Amino acid sequence: MIRFLTKRTVQFAFGAAIAILLIVAGFAYRSIVISGENGRWVQHTHEVLENLQDMQFALETVSSSIRGYVLTGEETYLDPYRAARVSLEQHTAAVGELTSDNPAQRENMLALERLAAGRMGRADEIIDLRRNQGPSAASEALRVGPGLRVGVEYRAVIGRMQDEERRLLALRLADAQRSTSQIKITLLLGTFLGLLITVAAGWSVQRDNSRRETAEEALRESERKYRTLIQGVREYAILMLGLQGEIRSWNPGAERMTGCTQEEITGHNFSFFFSPDDVERGRPEEILRLAAASGQHEKQGMRVRKNSSRFLVHASYTASRDPNGQLRRFSDT
Helix, strand or coil, X not given: CHHHHHHHHHHHHHHHHHHHHHHHHHHHHHHHHHHHHHHHHHHHHHHXXXXXXXXXXXXXXXXXXXXXXXXXXXXXXXXXXXXXXXXXXXXXXXXXXHCCCCHHHHHHHHHHHHHHHHHHHHHHHHHHHHHHHCHHHHHHHHHHCCHHXXXXXXXXXXXXXXXXXXXXXXXXXXXXXXXXHHHHHHHHHHHHHXXXXXXXXXXXXXXXXHHHHHHHHHHHHHHHHHHHHHHHHCCCCCEEECCCCEEEEECHHHHHHHCCCHHHHCCCEHHHHCCHHHHHCCHXXXXXXXXXXXXXXXXXXXXXXXXXXXXXXXXXXXXXXXCCCCEEEEEEC
């Protein structure tokens, strides 16, 4: 009777471990898919914000080029004017396509297109006045024209669109972080339950020597599958950085995530994995500065692999100090 109960206990434990394995795998896969989708939406929002900024810059370039031409009459001032018009059309088309699924943003785009069309038409009129009637007529047209008002309205609409995109970005970043947290919780809970069941099954197997080998083999197989799942889903990168952000150590998780081996990357600055725009804006230096100031700094953003593809990370940067309080290094996990 005792052997029968032990056998049933082992069977139950093994079956429960497999069930947990499948449940965790399914949930983790679903969370990864959702996290990937959130990452794409985050990148989508960044593209909208960048194009909006370029649109505003292009319209300002149009205005400054026209003023320069009116004051000097030099045709060279019309070259940046023409380039800015082309740039404005391109970025306007890009934003229109990227925000086509958002009714509020579509209305804002209609307002921007109307304002830009009016500004371009007025610019052509002022150019004709300068050529045909001289600087006085053109200057007067600039002074009394609606150019300033159009510029203010254009910036206001751009601001509304940027606020909407930042709101969406905050929601999408929160969703991405929530998905990452769900993966961690699921794996930790699954690990705990799996280990608990494994210990219980091992204890039961020890009470029945005749079934020990079979039960131990089943447990080893279950554990192997579980470790394989964790390795396939939960891949963490751990880096040790110098005071300037130079990479001193590099773990296999980082190699899998970025495609760079330790020999290739040791000694390089960790900004190697930031986009050129982020490097130009000084974001790597800002991260280290904030980590040094507060002891730890968490940052979520896009990074660049060795093959130039991008991926979303949630990184925690920790500053290490010696007993005297001197900063020694940083860790990136």
